[in-house]
Amino acid sequence: MTSATQPTVWQAVLRSSLLLTLFAAAFTLLMSGAYQLTRAPIAAAIQAEELRLVRALVPPSPPARTIREITLPEAITKALDLNPPAKGYVVFREAEPELVIVPARSRQGYGGDVVVIVAVNKSGELMGARVTQHHETPGLGDYIDPERDRNKARPWITQFAGIPIAAHPGPWRVKKDGGFVDAHAGATISARAATMAIERGARVASSAFAQLVALANRERGNDEKGNQP
Secondary structure: OOOOOOOOHHHHHHHHHHHHHHHHHHHHHHHHHHHHHHHHHHHHHHHHHHHHHHHHOOOOOOOOEEEEEEEOOHHHHHHOOOOOOOEEEEEEEOOEEEEEEEEEEEEEEOOEEEEEEEEEEOOOEEEEEEEEEOOOOOOOOHHHOOOOOOOOOOOHHHHHOOEEHHHOOOOOOEHHHOOOEOOOOOOHHHHHHHHHHHHHHHHHHHHOHHHHHHHHHHOHHHEEEOOOO
């Protein structure tokens, strides 16, 4: 091969750059396609898991309840420290509204955000709570999730059931900080974050109870029967 036909250094660099660009474009296109294919199933799985936890907060006694999904107004979504669009639920016992269930977030967890759902009745009582998302340390801070709490007889989060919200003006704190909420020694950060999210959700749901019920009555197409016999 003569020198006239040999690629120059710049030609070699250009060829390598072009190949890298084509590879990056193909990889990006592949990842984008994979994301588009998996986004809907992942979102559906998250929604199904949240609905399972919502049902766990609905009283088991007959008659069967109707769970109505609603899209939370922007102001309420912001008060709950959530990203829009956010969903909530209103539970009807026959034709009467019984519970409002909303998610809420705290950004103060040991491993990041802690997201909960809380159920509040029309009398302003917190009827229960569940953790839906967290990144707390397994075997240490993850006891805030009743499914991972080693105390199966009385999981940590059940202490919030039946609390009259107005009787605890707040802010709600763990006992180590002078409050009323029990926490496990060595893992109070997780309990603080969950407590913060639970209080936030409870106060918003209680103050907006009538507003959310009215919204649910306008969104009658999103009904689902509860899991009661």
